Amino acid sequence: MAGSSQNICLLSVCDATPNSFGSFEEFLVALSEKLRQEGWIHVIIFRGKPIEEVEKSLLSQGAKIRTMKPSKLGAVNFVQFYKIIKEIQPNYIHFHFYPIYSIVNYLSFLFNVKIIYTDHMGSRKPKSTFKKIIRKPYYLTYSKLFSCGIEKIVCVSEFVKSKYSREYGINPKKMCVIYNGINIKRFQKKLNIKDIRKKYNLEEDLIITCIGLRFDKGPHCLIKAAPLILQKVPNVKFVLVGDGKFKNDLEKQIDDYKVRDHIIMTGTLTDVTDIYSVSSCVVVPSICEEAFCFIVAEAMAMEVPVIAFDSGAIKEVIHNKFRVIPKNHIVLADRVVEILKEGNASDKKEMRAHIIKNFPLEKCANEHILLYRNLLKKK
Known part of the structure; x- marks a missing residue:
């Protein structure tokens, strides 16, 4: 699918099972709409089957939905994604809520695919002194092993970008900030x-x-x-x-x-x-x-x-x-x-x-499209 601008494919992999129509689900719908308008293909993998309202909204925007429950073993995920990528042939894989450092990133060397991450999560303090001591060396070690296949890490705020650099040892050049967006039409004061x-x-x-x-x-x-x-x-x-x-x-x-x-x-x-x-x-x-x-x-x-x-x-x-x-x-x-x-x-x-x-939803979706386009130009 990598040949024509009319069949560019984004594979969004989400370690989530939508059981409500929340802000993340609205983002996926808005992004799917923009991709459809661009003539791109959007395949979304959820952990489990989404609720009917989410499923119908995504399908109406041309998105294709699949499910896959990730394993705790990186090697198992590597094999599963290898098969999926070989079948779908996406230009991009955008992981949401997945751990950034894993063997899955080596798939970028086997396929012509650009790997992107967003984790959407904040920061919690380590529960023990031992975990606090080993956190930085742990992530620094993993960054040496598994960061090479990552094209870009989307941070939902400057705070997250700072956290990744400080605690995870991620090169700031690999990161960009795209703020989350909300549905302005839905969130407006009611009169009744x-x-x-x-x-x-x-x-x-x-x-x-x-x-x-x-x-x-x-x-x-x-x-x-x-x-x-x-x-x-x-x-x-x-x-x-x-x-x-x-x-x-x-x-x-x-x-x-x-x-x-x-x-x-x-x-x-x-x-x-x-x-x-x-x-x-x-x-x-x-x-x-x-x-x-x-x-x-x-x-x-x-x-x-x-x-x-x-x-x-x-x-x-x-x-x-x-x-x-x-x-x-x-x-x-x-x-x-x-x-x-x-x-x-x-x-x-x-x-x-x-x-x-x-922070409108449209701005968030547009900035993701711009990111994908810029990465496509990058050799």
Whole structure:
């Protein structure tokens, strides 16, 4: 398939099974649409069969879908991908959520194919001193063995690029930054506010939202800050969106801090735009280092003020850096109170304009197309 510009083929390999129509799935659909318009072929490999909505959307844009469950053994993956590449003959293989250093990269020497990676993940601190000590030499060793076949590594923020260079020993020349994008049309403020409030039993005027109930997303930090906020702004409801194992710990903490009457837990939502539309502010108390943070971009696109811990790439995404704070629940409470009392309408319009300019889905897809074109020209 490498001969004509009309049959250039991209193989996107994703170690994921889409069970919702999230931001990554929207990116694949947008990219597939651009590739179809260019006359390119797009083959996508998922770990498992995607949900029907994702599958239909991709197929409608001309994408072809296959499934393959990767092995923990690099040699097994090498053989599987060897067979797939021999059959499909792609010009590019773009790995998403795969480990960057593996024997799979040697496939670039057996086929005329350019290998690209994006891992989309942030940074977590090593859980032990031993892991902290061996992390850098481990990755430096692997970089010597397996980096030679990599054409380019896409970083979703400058933070990720810095992490790769610092911790993984990757040559900066092999990296480029393409920020994630969001669907601007989907993330815009809804007008049926009364109906949404009734649906979720949100009678209070002031709504503070936190999305993601995993420990590393820091919802417990908001619970800890809640009594301090309520002392100064009593008429507040805290909306926690999501589910998971950490929910039981949060339930106990909610009772310990005696804020049960002010908490609504929605569970997992297929569409969070309702909650964004009625939120007075969105809190992002991540204690992990965020690679990008879709929540920040989504909330600002819907004209909702964001207060976020200083985690990873959040400073690169947020409009007002005054709202990036240290990882401290007391500071969080103080800043929430300030935001609730100031209510700056003009700033809300600026937030959406900031996202439209810097992080639209179309820009993200276009920059990927440009990257592929430039790599095709490279000898």
